[in-house]
Amino acid sequence: MESLSHILNHLGEERENYRNAVAPPIFQSSNFCFKTVDDMRKGLEREFEDPFYTRGNNPTVEILRKKMAALEGAEDALIFSSGSTAISAAVINSVKAGDHVICVQKPYSWTNKLLNTLLARFGVETTMVDARNEEEVFAAIKGNTTLIMLESPNSATFEMQDLEIICTEARKRNIRTVIDNSYSTPLYQNPISLGADIVCHSASKYIGGHSDVVAGVLCSSSEIVRSIFEGEFMTLGGNISPFDAWLLLRGVRTLQVRLDKVTATTKIVIEYLENHPKVDNVFYPFAKQNPQLALAEKQMKGGGGLFSLTLKTEDIKKVEAFSNSLQLFLLACSWGGYESLQFPQCTLYGSANYKTSLPFNMIRFYIGLEEPEEIIEDFERAFAQI
Ligand SMILES: Cc1ncc(COP(=O)(O)O)c(C=O)c1O
Structure with a gap:
């Protein structure tokens, strides 16, 4: 694995492509052009990997995407316009009408609203449990449980969940785990190494670090990230602006x-x-x-x-x-x-x-x-x- 300082300061930064600029350029462009129809066709096919339209990919954002994935030990990442959008995309990707979700008792307020108000309208049922005791989580599992929503610690009273125990059991039962890891940042807790499927962050907090950006991050396997990119990410359109991504890149250095x-x-x-x-x-x-x-x-x-x-x-x-x-x-x-x-x-x-x-x-x-x-x-x- 790359060193932390390498990830923060060098990973993903192809300076030779930017006239050797030390700080990455802000690619303030909504779209990217092609020489031929065939090139454009190929570009469209690679929308997940390469810049085509900034709602999907953008070279400034791409640097951050690589850094955040590496920091969390994930295969890939997506950068959002807010932590709330990142969490919403992760959750919506994990459920359908008729599914059951288990969620920690005191999640971030808008996560609560997403599950218990918004998704409840679409036939998704949520049970809130005191997940300090993993037995309460396991006891709440039903035949239609598809997601366990974790937040360890939460950001008001700081209750924690044993991530390894819960995520290992969830994986055995084919239930997806999503965790809001904003409190710890990837530097102080790596849920993927403990078995979590999707890790979300409010990058408006430590990752930005200067109280001047609202942004979010989602890290997961290539397969899950691609599925979210092609579904929720492109549809909801919660992409970050190139300038805000640049501010985050500046933030992560320190x-x-x-x-x-x-x-x-x-x-x-x-x-x-x-x-x-x-x-x-x-x-x-x-x-x-x-x-x-x-x-x-x-x-x-x-x-x-x-x-x-x-x-x-x-x-x-x-x-x-x-x-x-x-x-x-x-x-x-x-x-x-x-x-x-x-x-x-x-x-x-x-x-x-x-x-x-x-x-x-x-x-x-x-x-x-x-x-x-x-x-x-x-x-x-x-x-x-x-
Ligand atoms: C724990 C936690 N999760 C998620 C969010 C949502 O992040 P954002 O405000 O970037 O949408 C916040 C924001 O306050 C938070 O404190």
Whole structure:
């Protein structure tokens, strides 16, 4: 296998074809032309492999496609305009009317909507299970189960699934497994090596890394990727723009250094919070108090910067005062960029559009590239308010 630095910095970049430009060009072209009718006919036949029309393939996007497949240890990959499109394409490709899906209990909100609202309209039934216990997953399998949808860990309370046990059993029973691997990135968890069939990412997070792109990635076998390309990818048209692909290529150069830095800072911050008298609980795969810590150590290489905590208070106003006092943590959704963020669950309380089963005193944090001392100083200031 190629080294990580080779994949991030060199794989797929045929610089001699671009006048030896070090940074790849942005092929801002919707279509690609041919000399003869026969060439065009052949081009059409190779639409999956080569640029013909940018909804399918584009040379800038192609570089990213090769890198992402190599990072996940997959045969191939597709790059989408969002993580949600990548997940939707993977799921839709795996089901038909009358099929049954098993899904982890707290998936990303739009994955939940896809399964339980959108696909339910087309006769796909979904059972949500507490997949921390694989026996609950296996007990939910029915004769028409075609897909197990995993997300390990999830991005709010970080419950995990034993990927190897679940994916191995699913494969034996001819059931496809799809996993949202956004939390870990391909650097900290490789589900394909544990038996998963399709791995999806929101590349809007760490892969982009600068909070300036919305994008998605799907990695799988050549056969599955081709089937998704010819079906969902070309039909739904959720392709990424060449410029956004170029931004992602720029982002991945520093993926390892950003992720390692964020993880090291988060370790210090978690230790501080775990011992704080005003914190009720800390939710993080690598937290000492996580009952699934052994599983995190078994299947993940690191934790990244996303975690949640609950404050010791019964007063929603105090939670709001705490969040409002934080100066470093921007109040915003998403994560994986350079900047620290917070998402208080109480934001969703009273919302007409969003529902949550999470407590009002829970806040999700993302640790960016700031120094641990300044982050802890910010927390100290906010704790003093409650
Ligand atoms: C865990 C997880 N999966 C998927 C998505 C969807 O990705 P995108 O916003 O790129 O569509 C998100 C985005 O917030 C996410 O947090």
